[in-house]
Amino acid sequence: MSGLSAATGKDHRRRYRVFLISALCAIVVWGSAALSPAHTRHLTDATDERATAHEVAFSHTQPMRKALSAHGLKNELCPDLNDPASVAPLRIEQQAIAATCVIERAGFALVQGHTMKTHAQDSGAQCMWVTREGKAVEPAQQATFNNLSEGMWVCTGVESIWAQRGGTAYGNTFLTPMSRKEFLQRASTTQLMEHEYQHYLQWTLLGDKFATLYALAGSNPCNNVFERTANLDDGGYSCS
Numbered sequence: 001m002s003g004l005s006a007a008t009g010k011d012h013r014r015r016y017r018v019f020l021i022s023a024l025c026a027i028v029v030w031g032s033a034a035l036s037p038a039h040t041r042h043l044t045d046a047t048d049e050r051a052t053a054h055e056v057a058f059s060h061t062q063p064m065r066k067a068l069s070a071h072g073l074k075n076e077l078c079p080d081l082n083d084p085a086s087v088a089p090l091r092i093e094q095q096a097i098a099a100t101c102v103i104e105r106a107g108f109a110l111v112q113g114h115t116m117k118t119h120a121q122d123s124g125a126q127c128m129w130v131t132r133e134g135k136a137v138e139p140a141q142q143a144t145f146n147n148l149s150e151g152m153w154v155c156t157g158v159e160s161i162w163a164q165r166g167g168t169a170y171g172n173t174f175l176t177p178m179s180r181k182e183f184l185q186r187a188s189t190t191q192l193m194e195h196e197y198q199h200y201l202q203w204t205l206l207g208d209k210f211a212t213l214y215a216l217a218g219s220n221p222c223n224n225v226f227e228r229t230a231n232l233d234d235g236g237y238s239c240s
């Protein structure tokens with residue numbers, strides 16, 4: 001071995017150490033924000049959304065992760081950091097890279113949601129925070145609910161290609177052509193929200209790959225793996 005390669009090896013190890021420490025610091029900051037309600041009350045909306053992203057990325061996604069894995073998409077997912085059997089074979093730097101993968105995709109889902117919400121509002125749509133169970137939250141309570149409950153932004157009255165069929169989920173934002181009244185008063189809002197929330201979890205698990213994978217899964221919702229794993233009945237699809 002030459003001296004050059006030994007020095008390069010040292011450089012690599014030093015870079016790994018710096019990367020690892022940075023990643024761990026990010027996770028600790030993220031984790032403490034998610035776990036300390038007294039602290040998060042005083043943080044900005046953006047940080048609240050980061051705390052929500054942490055919870056969604058690390059715990060809420062488990063059933064969807066299993067469903068997508070069972071449908072042959074395991075290789076598209078980040079390693080499962082909640083599964084000791086998945087983590088054990090990874091070297092420490094691989095664990096740091098896996099954690100970054102999980103966090104980046106959860107962050108992408110929120111950025112995507114925020115971008116589409118802003119775009120819809122600029123076009124005159126009305127957006128509200130709706131819990132996973134389909135309950136709309138009053139504007140004064142939205143910051144609190146955004147941090148403490150599972151839910152999504154729902155933008156109603158969206159008349160554009162971005163809202164297909166009854167509506168389309170982009171990250172944690174659901175765009176629909178329905179009016180606010182129509183959306184809230186329909187009999188199956190609870191089921192629809194649960195369906196769209198599953199799409200949000202898919203965005204969280206797959207990040208910027210989701211749109212392409214969804215398109216490749218086909219335009220027939222009855223055969224599309226992402227519609228099937230989000231529950232076709234809840235989405236209002238009649239497939240025999």
Ligand SMILES: [Zn+2]
Pocket residue numbers: 195199227230235
């Ligand atoms: Zn769907």
